[in-house]
Amino acid sequence: MRTVLRRPDFRLLFGGLLASMAAESILLLALAVWVKELTGSDGLAGATIFAIIAPMTVAPLVGWFVDRVRRRPFFIAANLVTAVLLTPLFAVRDRADVWIIYLVSVLYGLAYITLSALLSGLIRQLVPADLLADANGVLQTVRQGLRLVGPLAGAGLYAAAGGWLLTGVAMAGFLTAAAVVGLLRVDETQRPRRQPRWSTELVAGLRHLAAEPALHRALLGYGLGSLVMGFSESLIFAYVDQGLRRDAAFVGVLVTVQGVGGLVGGLLSPAVVRRVGEVGTLATGVALFGPAALALAYPNLWLGFGAVLLAGVSLPLTMVGLHTLIQRRTPPGLIGRVAAASEAVVSGPQAFSIGAGALLVGVLDYRLLFVAVGLATLLASAYLWHGRTLTPPAGARPPVPLPSPRRPVDHDVVAVRRRPGR
Template identity: 80%
Template sequence: MRTVLGRPDFRLLFVAVLASMAAESILLLALAVWVKDLTGSDGMAGATIFAIIAPMTLAPLVGWFVDRYRRRPFFVAANLGAAVLLTPLFAVRGQADVWVIYVVAALYGLSYITLTAVLSGLIRHLVPSELLADANAVLQTVRQGLRLVGPLAGAGLYAAVGGWLLAALAMAGFLTAAAVVGLLRVTETPPSGADLRWPAELGAGLRHLAGEPALRRALLGYGLGSLVMGFTESLIFAYVDQGLRREVAFVGVLVTVQGVGGLVGALLSATVVRRTGEVGALAAGVTLFGPAALALAYPRLWLGVVALLLAGLSLPLTMVGLNTLVQRRTPPALLGRVAAASEALVSGPQAVSIGAGALLVGVLDYRLLFALVGMITMAAGAYLWHARHLSPPPPSAPARIPAPRRPPPSVDHEVAVATRRSRGR
């Protein structure tokens, strides 16, 4: 990671993404809390998260649009747009204005897909292939660190200062990201946007994902795991209530433990990619989720802490493995569409599984569901592990070879030099 952070262009991008991710992290939970405060309804608060996820269906269109423009100016424009779309929140006064929060949440979800797609292309443009895993690992470290504090900080700020000031702080984050990336000096060839006709090119990202063996296997395996991973979003509440016999607020403690595991996983992820390849890292991440879920089927606090650490460790391994694979196996002209499509193919099953988990936990024993999650994710991990040969470990950055040191002069050599000097006088 130190090598990639030593690049001045990537350091600027890192600062910009830090500001943008901070804005995202404080908004995610705060919008739902705001709806809950105005309506008193858990269902309407949960619908806020659905409004953020729903625009994933537009991912192919978003990716096609991103691929028509140069990455740096588009990233600047997308962050400026994210700041502007938050301005309607200043008009929210009461329950009758909840629809405004839903509209902003949906637009925010759309901007999230856009920023994800353009960021993937910008990283690919700035960073050489052998450092892509390190670059993705650095950004995952930031994301996992913000997961520790961002949502809780957003909810706390909302309680302390209200939704309008929180929106202003988030706007400041997006504006900072736009300003910092505006300082980047990169040479980009304008895409041939005139040739990208939407009827033919809209599905090009999905066709590439289906036609490239490593990407196809990665998304099939990860998609299988994602169909049950989302169950844990609801199961963790039953685990704390029925299993540990603790107040629901204790979930926050376990989420913090998971965040610590996420930080460790982010720091290790580049090394895992270099040792096992991108599909291997993805397989390791999905597989680790299996024993974590199985351990949560047996309610003991010490075992739960270990399980949440493993679950946290798994997430950055999967994301760094998948993102690096997409960047390495996709032509630059297609990267926006492929990145957006892969994000939708991962997030879609997760959204379905979150809803399914909320329904199933009401009719089935949570321990049985955790066991089911564990078995399916380990099967998905094994399916991916057997395909790791499709993405062998990337070549390392060329090492600097030190210049050969001259051997020290012998005594006879020194005598000869002194004799020549004396004769020349």
């Protein structure tokens, strides 16, 4: 990781992302706690996360647009717009205003997938292929490390001064990210003039995911696991309320413990990618979520700390494995659509499972649901592990061949027709 941090351009991008990730870490959980405090409902609190993930259904359209613009200036504009989208939260006063939190959550979810698609392309432009796992590992380490202080800080801000201060601090984070990334200089090449029909471009990311064997298995396995993993967004509130007999704000403590595990997982992830490859790393991350969910079926504080710690280790492994795989196996002109499409393929089932979890937690015992989550994720990880040979350890083969720039053809269409690595 030290090698990639020695690069001045990456350090500048990293500084901007640090500000935006800090804003995310104090905001996301606090929105759910805010809804819980206003309504007293575990299901409605979990539905806040569902509202954030729901816009993933339009990810292919977002990715198509991202691939048609220059990434750095649009990344700056997207951060500025995200800050503005949070302003309606200042109007929330009581239970009747919960709809405002949901509306902002949906808009923020749309901004999130836009920023994610842009970030994948920026990293691919700034960082050599052999350092992609390190770059993703650095970002995931910091993102998960912020869980050590972010959720408690968000809960503390909300408890001390209400939602207005929480909103103001989050807005400041996105504004700072825009200012810092504005100092970055990126050499972005123009797209070819000849373009296929917009309908062909729109589905190019999905076609690439279907045609590339490693990406196909990774997204299918992780998507199947996500069908139940999202249950935990609502189940964790029931676990704290019904199992541990504590108030909703204690969820922030558990998420902070999860951040310790995330810090460990982020630091280990580049080494794991080099040892077992991208798909193997993804499989390892999903596998660790299984025993964590099974342990949460028994309400014990210390066992719960161990379970969320293990779940924390799993998250950066899955993210680094998946993001590095996308960046290595996707041509630059297509990466926005592939990144956005992968978000949709994974987050679509996850959004469904969060919504289903919010409903099921009201009619079924949360312990039974945690057992189902644990068994299902173990099966998904076995499917992924079986395909680990599709991605040998990083550096074992040359980078993905791209179409020759001398030929006057559209790079994205060629990339879809030709499987990388041949």
